[in-house]
Amino acid sequence: MLDKGPYWQPLQESNFADPYPMYQALRENDPVHKAQTGEWVVTRFLDVTEVLRDKRFLAGHRQTWLERGVDHLKNRGMDFQAIIEAMSTFILNMNPPEHTRVRQFISEAWVNRELEATVRNNVNALLENIAESEFDIVERYSTMLPTRTACDILGINVASHQEMKELGSAMIKALDPYTTLKDFVRINKASKDFIEFFTQQVHHKISNPENDLISSLIARNEELDGKLTTSELVSICIFMFVAGEETTASLIGTSIFNLLQNPSQLALAKSGGVNMSIVLSELLRFDSPVHLIGRMADADMELAGKAISKGEIVTLCLASANRDESMFENADRLDFNREQKRHLAFGYGIHYCLGDWLAKLQAQIALEEVLRKFPNLSLSDQKIEWRPMLAVRGLKRLVVRAND
Amino acid sequence: MKKEQLMLLLTKQIADELRCQPDEIDRHEGFQHMGLDSINSILLLDFIEKQTSVELNPMDLADHPNISSLVDFIFSQINPKGDAG
Ligand code: HEM
Numbered sequence: 393m394l395d396k397g398p399y400w401q402p403l404q405e406s407n408f409a410d411p412y413p414m415y416q417a418l419r420e421n422d423p424v425h426k427a428q429t430g431e432w433v434v435t436r437f438l439d440v441t442e443v444l445r446d447k448r449f450l451a452g453h454r455q456t457w458l459e460r461g462v463d464h465l466k467n468r469g470m471d472f473q474a475i476i477e478a479m480s481t482f483i484l485n486m487n488p489p490e491h492t493r494v495r496q497f498i499s500e501a502w503v504n505r506e507l508e509a510t511v512r513n514n515v516n517a518l519l520e521n522i523a524e525s526e527f528d529i530v531e532r533y534s535t536m537l538p539t540r541t542a543c544d545i546l547g548i549n550v551a552s553h554q555e556m557k558e559l560g561s562a563m564i565k566a567l568d569p570y571t572t573l574k575d576f577v578r579i580n581k582a583s584k585d586f587i588e589f590f591t592q593q594v595h596h597k598i599s600n601p602e603n604d605l606i607s608s609l610i611a612r613n614e615e616l617d618g619k620l621t622t623s624e625l626v627s628i629c630i631f632m633f634v635a636g637e638e639t640t641a642s643l644i645g646t647s648i649f650n651l652l653q654n655p656s657q658l659a660l661a662k663s664g665g666v667n668m669s670i671v672l673s674e675l676l677r678f679d680s681p682v683h684l685i686g687r688m689a690d691a692d693m694e695l696a697g698k699a700i701s702k703g704e705i706v707t708l709c710l711a712s713a714n715r716d717e718s719m720f721e722n723a724d725r726l727d728f729n730r731e732q733k734r735h736l737a738f739g740y741g742i743h744y745c746l747g748d749w750l751a752k753l754q755a756q757i758a759l760e761e762v763l764r765k766f767p768n769l770s771l772s773d774q775k776i777e778w779r780p781m782l783a784v785r786g787l788k789r790l791v792v793r794a795n796d
Numbered sequence: 797m798k799k800e801q802l803m804l805l806l807t808k809q810i811a812d813e814l815r816c817q818p819d820e821i822d823r824h825e826g827f828q829h830m831g832l833d834s835i836n837s838i839l840l841l842d843f844i845e846k847q848t849s850v851e852l853n854p855m856d857l858a859d860h861p862n863i864s865s866l867v868d869f870i871f872s873q874i875n876p877k878g879d880a881g
Contacts, residue, residue: 398859403855427858428861429834429854429858457834465838465839570853570854571854572841573839573841576838
């Protein structure tokens with residue numbers, strides 16, 4: 393419809409498949425862009441960093457918006473209260489001083505970080521099940537690994553990893569801008585199921601503590617002055633489950649895709665000629681799983697010459713910042729030999745990702761092992777599909793050939 | 797459904813969202829100017845889908861920001877001849 397239309401068209405079909413030309417147009421023409429929907433869209437590296445560093449930009453506007461939405465819908469006879477309960481203690485949406493307190497609480501409780509054996513175990517279990525010559529690596533591998541690992545970390549036995557994964561996918565939609573009524577329905581259903589499941593788990597572990605994150609959160613909570621309620625603990629569990637799932641799945645799936653599309657870089661990675669941590673860092677920069685995060689201005693201010701008013705929303709395009717030519721030369725090229733610089737894939741500032749190390753550990757083992765088992769892995773002719781998601785972008789389907 | 801019918805239905809629905817009378821709504825006035833925000837839009841979009849089977853997203857509302865242009869857009873999504881549903 394809108395051929396040369398507004399720059400910001402993230403929901404257009406072609407932009408789900410490849411949003412990078414849109415980001416580039418924004419960076420070059422209007423790096424702090426007032427979207428037709430009212431929010432500001434920030435696409436350059438230094439502007440994104442500036443916002444994340446500035447205490448006057450607050451987290452949590454999505455939560456506020458959902459609360460208003462739930463209220464409005466309640467007046468029309470619809471009940472979506474579970475969403476608010478499920479998200480009550482998502483630290484991503486909190487601000488200091490509560491944020492500081494809860495972030496510290498989680499960090500202190502999360503003591504068992506020896507997870508290599510767990511991850512290897514899960515990777516092997518998944519790879520063992522793949523015997524086909526062509527298979528969807530997203531469905532069978534990249535989305536399943538983080539789910540299994542999250543269940544192991546939290547110490548939960550689930551009837552179906554698949555079901556847990558689907559709940560997580562539905563829940564993460566709550567972080568996307570532009571929520572429809574159907575989204576409310578799906579997020580609410582996932583919220584209810586999550587609350588029910590984790591409430592049971594928390595109650596069970598209060599009397600049967602084990603060596604896992606939920607038990608450790610419960611124990612640490614007992615030592616706090618202002619204790620968290622069970623409902624708040626449940627919300628923390630939900631977030632710890634969801635935060636690492638879709639994101640890590642995206643990193644693994646997208647990385648396999650990008651490696652298979654860049655044979656010279658794939659060969660370089662396989663040869664051991666570059667350190668795997670550099671490989672991962674470049675894969676994270678080149679195609680960052682988290683595309684959009686948001687903040688709200690708590691005062692009138694200026695950003696790159698634009699006047700931002702108190703109360704306005706800024707959408708920060710992390711994936712665009714990581715392709716900013718003024719920071720990264722030939723930014724659109726995957727290059728393991730490029731000069732190492734900080735990227736923004738895990739955010740920046742006080743909300744910096746708590747699970748970056750775990751994501752990298754999982755992705756490294758997942759990539760190494762799949763390439764070891766299938767040395768001739770290649771893309772099939774089948775259509776590649778991206779999920780219609782904005783905040784966390786990832787593949788929906790990637791059929792590969794094992795070529796054993 | 798004819799355009800005029802959908803126009804009337806939408807006007808009524810928007811009046812309902814804004815708690816005013818349909819005759820107070822101007823078809824060419826911008827949604828934002830009317831006070832229709834992203835929260836009100838949730839039910840409006842759902843209403844449109846139920847009436848026409850056209851699934852719109854909140855960005856479509858921003859790109860076609862008054863009743864008249866929105867109805868044109870909805871019809872362009874249904875079929876080029878101008879008959880909906
Ligand atoms: C490749 C995978 C991952 C990516 C790209 C990623 C990215 C991010 C980003 C960009 C943020 C900051 C959001 C903001 O500032 O608004 C964040 C926060 C967070 N991430 Fe991750 N993440 C990943 C994996 C994980 C994993 C495995 C966990 C572990 C459970 C995790 C837990 C968290 C938590 C708890 C926060 C909130 C921190 C806070 O608000 O203080 N993430 N992540």
